[in-house]
Amino acid sequence: MYTVAQLIGGVWGAGGAGGELVVRDPADGHPVSTVPVATADEVGKAVEAARGVAPGWAATDPAERAAALHRAADAVQAAAQELAAAVTAEMGKPLADARGGVEAGVGTLRQYAELAPVRGGRTLLGGAESIDFMAPQPRGVVAAITPWNDPVAVSCGLLGAALVTGNAVLYKPSERTPATGWLLARALDEVLPPGVLSLLTGGAEVGAALAGGDVDVVAHVGATATGRQIAAAAARTGAKVLLENGGSDPLVVDAGVDPVWAAEQAALGAFANAGQICVAVERIYVHRDVAEDFVDALVRRAEALRVGPGRDPATELGPLVDRRHRDHVHGQVTAAVAGGARLRAGGVLPDGPGAFYPATVVVDCRHEMTLVREETFGPVAPVVVVDSFSEALRCAADSPYGLAATVLTGSMSHAQRAWRELPVGTVKVNAVFGGAPGGAAQPRRGSGQGFGYGPELLDEFTATKAVHIEAPGGGHW
Ligand code: NAD
Numbered sequence: 069m070y071t072v073a074q075l076i077g078g079v080w081g082a083g084g085a086g087g088e089l090v091v092r093d094p095a096d097g098h099p100v101s102t103v104p105v106a107t108a109d110e111v112g113k114a115v116e117a118a119r120g121v122a123p124g125w126a127a128t129d130p131a132e133r134a135a136a137l138h139r140a141a142d143a144v145q146a147a148a149q150e151l152a153a154a155v156t157a158e159m160g161k162p163l164a165d166a167r168g169g170v171e172a173g174v175g176t177l178r179q180y181a182e183l184a185p186v187r188g189g190r191t192l193l194g195g196a197e198s199i200d201f202m203a204p205q206p207r208g209v210v211a212a213i214t215p216w217n218d219p220v221a222v223s224c225g226l227l228g229a230a231l232v233t234g235n236a237v238l239y240k241p242s243e244r245t246p247a248t249g250w251l252l253a254r255a256l257d258e259v260l261p262p263g264v265l266s267l268l269t270g271g272a273e274v275g276a277a278l279a280g281g282d283v284d285v286v287a288h289v290g291a292t293a294t295g296r297q298i299a300a301a302a303a304r305t306g307a308k309v310l311l312e313n314g315g316s317d318p319l320v321v322d323a324g325v326d327p328v329w330a331a332e333q334a335a336l337g338a339f340a341n342a343g344q345i346c347v348a349v350e351r352i353y354v355h356r357d358v359a360e361d362f363v364d365a366l367v368r369r370a371e372a373l374r375v376g377p378g379r380d381p382a383t384e385l386g387p388l389v390d391r392r393h394r395d396h397v398h399g400q401v402t403a404a405v406a407g408g409a410r411l412r413a414g415g416v417l418p419d420g421p422g423a424f425y426p427a428t429v430v431v432d433c434r435h436e437m438t439l440v441r442e443e444t445f446g447p448v449a450p451v452v453v454v455d456s457f458s459e460a461l462r463c464a465a466d467s468p469y470g471l472a473a474t475v476l477t478g479s480m481s482h483a484q485r486a487w488r489e490l491p492v493g494t495v496k497v498n499a500v501f502g503g504a505p506g507g508a509a510q511p512r513r514g515s516g517q518g519f520g521y522g523p524e525l526l527d528e529f530t531a532t533k534a535v536h537i538e539a540p541g542g543g544h545w
Pocket of ligand 1: 213214215216217218222240241242243270271272273274275276277279288289290291292294295297298312313314315345346347443445471511515516520
């Protein structure tokens with residue numbers, strides 16, 4: 069059982085007068101973590117303390133901040149086993165995936181430690197007697213508000229980039245993975261100057277108090293509805309907002325592709341991490357010519373997945389994060405079936421403890437169904453049959469979200485049309501996951517705004533100043 073503590077103004081165990089939350093293992097319902105809840109007053113005090121230390125950290129040499137981030141990466145690496153076990157216990161994902169998330173987080177910390185000190189501003193071609201340049205400076209105090217679905221990797225990105233660029237950071241992990249956030253904050257705090265990082269725990273009300281507080285940046289990775297509330301709160305304070313939010317990513321399966329290979333890709337995209345990935349495959353538009361063979365192969369793959377608790381090394385499909393989320397997933401599936409769709413695999417609530425949900429394939433879906441248009445965030449593959457690649461692209465583009473999309477095709481001209489025409493941040497051709505290191509995109513529409521990843525995230529946490537210097541009176545110094 070984890071007993072989580074807050075870190076406010078460099079003091080562990082501070083505050084928590086807002087009550088206590090208990091997190092339960094989604095595999096069996098046993099309690100895993102007890103968590104203090106911050107009050108609005110404690111959030112205010114934490115922001116004030118962060119304001120106090122921010123100038124000192126901003127004035128620290130960039131190379132020294134980078135060295136601290138390298139030490140932070142070492143500390144997270146040293147805690148990797150413990151962190152991965154906490155992720156699995158709190159949100160249920162298979163342990164190997166949880167370890168992968170921690171490794172990704174360590175890699176991101178190291179990348180930012182290397183990149184930050186070599187990313188300067190630029191000099192300008194002003195008059196011969198003057199000096200003109202542009203210099204990035206830390207923004208001040210950053211609130212980092214994060215989700216539960218890949219908690220270490222996502223948090224390391226925001227925390228690493230905000231800290232190494234010289235900001236004081238208030239970290240609010242998800243109330244579904246607070247012990248994971250606590251273990252991460254403990255590892256980072258060991259190697260950072262006191263007070264540079266604070267940890268506040270609790271639910272939406274704690275995030276809302278932070279987002280409406282006296283901070284300079286609110287960085288939120290999470291649901292679209294939350295992102296919109298944060299943007300509204302920040303509009304009242306003038307804080308900059310960085311949002312990496314939900315999606316309903318399409319997968320287009322073109323005529324002429326191998327249906328069995330396409331089904332492997334679809335299964336990976338829809339069922340990995342029980343569908344709880346921001347860029348999971350959320351809806352499938354398959355060409356009529358290959359639809360039948362594709363669906364048969366997808367059903368076989370769905371039914372072959374080994375279901376179990378994340379701590380069992382044989383498990384391929386763990387539980388959903390909790391029963392509240394399972395109700396949301398099952399609600400969308402049953403509404404689609406009531407609207408004329410058909411279950412080909414899964415879609416039935418299992419007996420027994422925990423928040424398990426089977427890999428589900430739903431056919432005869434229509435583009436306008438909620439299951440297709442909205443984010444489900446579960447192991448569900450809704451299939452819509454289309455008659456042409458143009459129809460598939462039109463449907464894929466018609467979405468309130470714009471995070472990512474995948475197209476499976478043997479046609480280079482279709483691949484070219486896909487990346488040019490789809491209004492999303494990331495387009496993948498012939499692979500549902502993957503991409504070169506350092507790749508970053510700006511999500512569109514309800515999926516957010518700004519760069520949440522990659523080298524460009526460093527720029528999001530700095531403000532660029534233009535400087536013009538002349539000698540006094542037009543003469544000499
Ligand atoms: P969520 O928005 O409910 O919670 C995320 C964080 O926001 C939590 O710490 C929560 O306490 C806080 N929060 C909730 N309400 C708040 C409010 N009114 N003001 C301020 N903070 C508030 O999201 P979630 O359920 O934890 O995460 C799942 C969502 O995250 C999915 O929609 C998924 O697509 C998205 N996600 C997106 C990305 C991306 O990069 N685009 C990555 C991972 C997850």
